[in-house]
Amino acid sequence: MEVTSKYIVIKTSIDGKPQESDFEMKTQPFSLSLKPGSKDIIIKNLYLSIDPYQINRMKTVSASQKASEFSIAISPGEVIDAYGVGKVVASGNPEFQENDYVVGLISWGEYSTSQGSMLSKLDPMGFPLSYHVGILGLSGLTAYAGFFKVCKPKKGEKVFVSTASGSVGNLVGQYAKHFGCYVVGCAGSSNKVKLLKEKLGFDEVFNYKEETDLNSTLQRYFPDGIDIYFDNVGGKMLEAAISNMKSHGRVALCGVISEYTNAEKRATPDMINVIYKRITIQGFLAGDYMSLFPEFVTTTVDHLRTSKMNVLEDVSVGLEGLPSAFVGLFRGDNIGKRIVQVSQI
Amino acid sequence: MEVTSKYIVIKTSIDGKPQESDFEMKTQPFSLSLKPGSKDIIIKNLYLSIDPYQINRMKTVSASQKASEFSIAISPGEVIDAYGVGKVVASGNPEFQENDYVVGLISWGEYSTSQGSMLSKLDPMGFPLSYHVGILGLSGLTAYAGFFKVCKPKKGEKVFVSTASGSVGNLVGQYAKHFGCYVVGCAGSSNKVKLLKEKLGFDEVFNYKEETDLNSTLQRYFPDGIDIYFDNVGGKMLEAAISNMKSHGRVALCGVISEYTNAEKRATPDMINVIYKRITIQGFLAGDYMSLFPEFVTTTVDHLRTSKMNVLEDVSVGLEGLPSAFVGLFRGDNIGKRIVQVSQI
Structure with a gap:
């Protein structure tokens, strides 16, 4: 089955404060089924983390910086990878099954394709999925x-x-x-x-x-x-x-x-x-602290269940609002974790 | 026995690059014998460490900075304490005896008086005394x-x-x-x-x-x-x-x-x-690393005895040349440790 998938790109590199006009929505035909033998995972994106650091990837950079291990440059017109939560639509990777929730590197779009290395299966543990983008992510x-x-x-x-x-x-x-x-x-x-x-x-x-x-x-x-x-x-x-x-x-x-x-x-x-x-x-x-994840989750889940911690979320709905959500970070618009909900489950 | 002791002071606070004219030599009568019951140590200064950081103590500072634990301000006209090596002339402190070599906080002058807390007995270990101001200090x-x-x-x-x-x-x-x-x-x-x-x-x-x-x-x-x-x-x-x-x-x-x-x-x-x-x-x-001193000395003495380390010293003779030696640090005149030899042993 093939759908039309929307995604957000930068039109050109951004070196000052970002403007909504620096972004545009594009569409591409996107197959929801895998080619025979493919080990890919196809994901329907649900919640995307909107983070200020992404601006550093959007700047004009030299060739040497582009090759940097620290921050891979985002090229104008190309899909932008980002942290988020999604649901598996199809998987050729035995670690992921259809309908699994996943968290990790997906993209600023409706659908993502992943090889699985930057992705984990997600057990929501009874919490809203958005928590796994922010406080539990x-x-x-x-x-x-x-x-x-x-x-x-x-x-x-x-x-x-x-x-x-x-x-x-x-x-x-x-x-x-x-x-x-x-x-x-x-x-x-x-x-x-x-x-x-x-x-x-x-x-x-x-x-x-x-x-x-x-x-x-x-x-x-x-x-x-x-x-x-x-x-x-x-x-x-x-x-x-x-x-x-x-x-x-x-x-x-x-x-x-x-x-x-x-x-x-x-x-x-x-x-x-x-x-x-x-x-x-x-x-x-x-x-650098992924080994700390289990300890961090245990502690934080405990704080949430005993109401010792509060969740500050700032969720907007719809991919088309993503540029505005991102740009607003640099005006301090957000209160708490800024998240874009791309799709209903 | 009373002598005339020369010492170097700043005339006023120094906020830019230091000039020789910012300093002057003063003299004061100085008793080489102790008052009955005194626990002081009287020291003949031999080698003085000339260090750039002292300029930070010579700046105009606010009252709160003066009280800082980090860097005690030097007041114009007053004796300037500094790291160096000396010889005990008289001591009311049972830990120090006449003719002992000492290392620690003495002063930019011919003689110093100490209560002993910032002073240690020095065993030269067969090395020149000046080494204990620099490489072994x-x-x-x-x-x-x-x-x-x-x-x-x-x-x-x-x-x-x-x-x-x-x-x-x-x-x-x-x-x-x-x-x-x-x-x-x-x-x-x-x-x-x-x-x-x-x-x-x-x-x-x-x-x-x-x-x-x-x-x-x-x-x-x-x-x-x-x-x-x-x-x-x-x-x-x-x-x-x-x-x-x-x-x-x-x-x-x-x-x-x-x-x-x-x-x-x-x-x-x-x-x-x-x-x-x-x-x-x-x-x-x-x-903050004084507890490391024994390990540091053992290692460094070993390197010196096996000629694995070289000593770069820049020693000038005479207290009157101290301002010039100090000012020259900020022009990069020195090669290696700048030291003023105040007196022959």
Whole structure:
């Protein structure tokens, strides 16, 4: 059986802030049955993770960067791979059966084809499928591994999280609170501030857009200094955080969204501070911590079942809204995990 | 017995590059005998360590910075404490006896008074006393701890050292070579380049003053990337090194001399690189690794006795030349450990 499959592409490379007009929807004939002997898996895409880091793959890059192991460039006009949840339509791979739910690398489209190496069978464990894109998926693992393995927290330590209402930041704050840390977040609207304090239990949250001197702001919230800074934003906030770190403080670099679309905004941290305070700044990717997945899922499922953690999701419906959902990330439109539901089950 | 003791002070705080005219020599009457009941130690200063970091203590600072545990500000007109080797003239402290050699915190002057907490008895072990200021002293420990504990090297890894002819850099390069790494250094003159390659065994050394694009330079010396960057300089070199790191690369921040006297020169490293390559940037101070001192000394003494390590010293004689020796550090005048010999034994 052949269908017409819609998918989203970039029209050209994107080097500044993305606009909806940078994207277009294309269609292609797509066969839902396998050729004899094929080992492919054909997937109907259900939920797609919408992540800021994808912009780094959309930039104009040199040949050497294209070959980089770290971030495979997305070419204009081509299918864009992305993390998500889908359902198997047909499979020539004995590990996957028709109607299995799967999670892993699918694509910004209605259907995906996979060889299975970046895909896992998914047991929803009674939770909504969308949870497996966010809190029980890579966003969750990023927060869990980044906080527990990169930041190496001790109970009672003072933690600062930027983009605290984002997909990862809100989870870091919740893990840190349950672990016994003092947690301050920053976000970009009064709604987000209220939500993080009242619903997620952050000790303090401030709206960075209302602050004129981030250095003083952080001094006010951390009069004795910051032990752990979980950075999702980079730029001036990273500089201010480094100026306010305690001795032996740790900075986990998860993302630097303010720098993704404008290299002019790069942080110029005071490295004299980094030396005298013996600060560690560590970049990390969740992919290095896949062995932690079972522990992370067990802990997080337990927190969800005992209502110790809250889920912040921002789900829009329909592939055609994907460009808008993606572009909005860079305006801070999302509250929590941004997800596009491509299709009903 | 009372003598006239000469000492060096700063006339005012120093915020840019230091000039000799920023310093002056003062004298004070100084008693070489102790008051009855005193537990002090009176020391005749012999060799003084001349270190760039002292400039950070000479800057105009706020009250809160003055109270910092990291770097106690030096006030104009007052005695400046510094690492060095001396000889005990009189002691009310039972741990120290007259004529003992000591190493630790003494001062930029002819004599020092100590309570003993920042002082150790010194066994020269048959080596020149000056070695205990440099290669067998804090510079050595800084190189040893920084390389082995902060950089966590593996045999065969590719190491880049900036200010490679400096007091710490030259030792890092030598430790790294003996450990089995590939070592590239940079320095600021053809003499230094020659010395590092021919005498100290660096694999490659370049004169950074002859390079116009540090990024390309490092690409040339490290076509497959840098595993370890031991940074003594900060600024543009740090940026270029980060751009050329391998995955899971480690940057040990030992000093950022290019930024000490000019905050405009601060590095703006590409944090996207730090994330995708999972780079760790770690500031450190040798003071945190004092427990490593016995191991460091044993290893280094063995290397010296078997002529596996070379000593690069730059010793000038006379306290009156100290300001010039210090100021010259910021022009890169020194080759190896800069030391002022205050007095004959």
